[in-house]
Amino acid sequence: MPHAAAKTMPMDLPGGPRARASASIRVTRGTRGSAPALAVGLMLVVAAATLPWWAPAGEASSWMRGFVEIACYFVFALMWNLLAGYGGMVSIGQQAYFGLGGYAMLVLANDLGVNPFLAVPLGAVVAAVISVPVSFVAFRLAGGYFAIGTWVIAEVFRLGVANVSAVGGGSGTSLTALRGIEKATRETATYGLALACTVVAIAGVYLFLRSKRGLALLAIRDNEAAAESQGIDVRGMKLAVYVVAALGAGLAGALYFLGNLRISPDAAFSVNWTAFAIFMVVIGGIGRIEGPIVGALVFWALNKFLSDYGTWYLLGLGLLAILTTLFFRQGLWGWAQQRWGWSLFPTQRRLEP
């Protein structure tokens, strides 16, 4: 099977007595599995996009709702993975932007008359804009204390919003802007938006990590001081990643509450969002793009079959996360990647003679 998408860059080594015999090296990125995976991925997207037409009657609605929910979990986890695994910033406070995205969407749609489906990406933008001043505070901390500090900030937002009666205060409010639309249409449109968001999020993160900026990010993650000495603007990159992660979290939140139709501070700013994201990413493998996908699938399966057990289910999730961290440091996908060399979203460049 031919290598897919190999980017060849002949590099001539400087001439002179020490030049080696072969004068060019190819830099490739594709792996054996990545081309078929791309094809399968495209097929899945097409299948998903046409779901409303081929799904069995009666099931379509609940499948679409289920997908929207999983999409929100997944996008949030993908962004958390970007922030922690690639940006090196572990945050327990990303739910702040999830909630802000949701509330922004609601205010835009309810009070400012914006089309709710347009209000979703706009809500994400609002979350991203707010993340800039917040970063000035949050970046004062590092490591474990950064994590808890971001949690405090999320709590500040939660308590703050709970005191704003214009959005329903502590008990929340409903998305009235969609009242006039027929249920089936609304559900299909929400589903389509969710699908679009998922594809855009994956594509966006993947392309970003393949780029030079992505390399810079990896350099910072591995050794900040060395990266700085190479001329990489560490502070700027970290801010960029933080804002992008906030944008994504806001997108997930806005989308979620579009589907949910009701928002409240406790639901919007709950730390459980981050808990689930951590779970998905840790199970799947941090710092890899496929990680959140694998993790989301595992999470969805567990959710589907076990969530009725309530506390036992959550307890099991917690234990699973602990055991995976202790014994499968790389996550399940990471372990598979090491064991069998799989990589579906290759971003690593390899040198080939």
Add this chain to the structure above:
Amino acid sequence: MRVAIDILVQGLLLGGLYALFALGQSLMFGVMRLTNTAQGDFIVLAAFGAIAALAALGPLIPAPQLAVVAAGLLLLPAAFGVGYALQRGVLNGTLGNDPLPSLVVTFGLSIVIQNALLELFSADPRSIETGGLSTASVTLPGEVAVGLLPLAIFVLAVVATGGLQWLFGSTALGRSFRAVSDDREIAELMGLDAKKVYALATAIAFVLIAAAGLLQGMRTTVSPADGPVLLLFAFEAVIIGGMGSFWGTLAGALLLGVTQQIGFRLDPGWGIWFGHLVFLVVLVLRPQGLFPKTR
């Protein structure tokens, strides 16, 4: 003026309890750079442990005050053992340059504890029967009436802080703590067993956690979901006070307590929020905290 003094006193006493929440966290972070995100949940676990112990001891010891003391005598050594085993068996494996594993594992523990407690005890708030100890009051010079229990907690917090400071500064174990946190590799080169030293640090931290849980349960009600809030208080106290110093943590806790009291007086819904705000202000204006120890 009376009101101001009252707020101050109540705030300081509340801060004493927060110091007990925070000292264990400060200790663990100081020795091994480990952030225990389950700190609050372990405090709640200890409180429920005391409640369970009292349920068993109750029939044997009729006087509630004695029963509480007996529960404490059982709880504290048990906590020492639990902390030691936890560090040795689980947390030692998460230490290193990457903060993620310890965060995820302690976060996972937080979820496990909360849900286990929910299963065992249901979500209802419980408290520890103290036979009037929690409502007894004492009149200080200046005609300020304070609760006996809060005063005892405050005194205990000061004693604990002094004790930890003494342990770190004047004992061989304290020297080991400082050495291993400075340079683990060279400390091991001296013959130190880093794994054991870390486990002892956590064991001591857990004794403080157990005391905090017992007292919290006596002072007010506890429910399984309380953990995260207590963690945030502990964390804010450490940051406001400045890392690297136990007296700093105490000072931060006292300041947090006073701030919250001021907030509560202005509006019952604002107390905790005020504390968060002060924390953020300190973080922006003086990120190293008010009394940091420079290395």
Add this chain to the structure above:
Amino acid sequence: MTLLGTHGLTARYGDAQALFGIDFRLEPGEVVAIIGANGAGKSTFMKALTGLVPAPREQVTFEEEPIGGLPPAEIVRRGIALVPEGRRLFPSLSVEENLRMGATAKRAGPWHLERVYGLFPILREKRAQPSTALSGGQQQMVAIGRALMGNPKVLLCDELSLGLAPVVIHEIYAAVPALCAEGMTIVVVEQDVALAQRVSQRVYCFQEGRVALEGESAALTREQISQAYFGV
């Protein structure tokens, strides 16, 4: 009996292989010097001897017993002490506390706090000060004293002269004969070749992870050493 020896010692430092089969022996009472350019593997060698870098069990022997790869605390207990490159004192501890840390392994022997102060009197004056408040040379004295507090049979000294003025280096190395007179066995890693030759009875020259030259310090010529040092 060879006190300390390595047999075809191989070791990695991070991802790269640093040592490619080092044969080394140390007899009781000797002072042996190891010289070589930066990156030759000298420090990795020291770390392999003390358990800071893993090594196969049989490749390092102490008093005829294999000790390769044992944990550092275990090796210290047996009687090997390291004065690390760059001193690496504990910043949170005072001078005296740093010295006391050296005695953690509780080995019996002639060295104790008062004796160290006798060897380096300036430290007695500064005993309560934080170790970071001392000059480079004084810190080196603390590092040596700390190692001595472990009552080792073998003292490994990694680049004692690093960053120190010649006068101070002289002062530090003046202590070496006194230690030898008591029967201490010493290995000295040094950048300064002439100093290494003066101080030791035998010299090893490392080059890119291998022993390029070994011989009596007094007998080796400058040409031999340059050749081995630079591999030219």
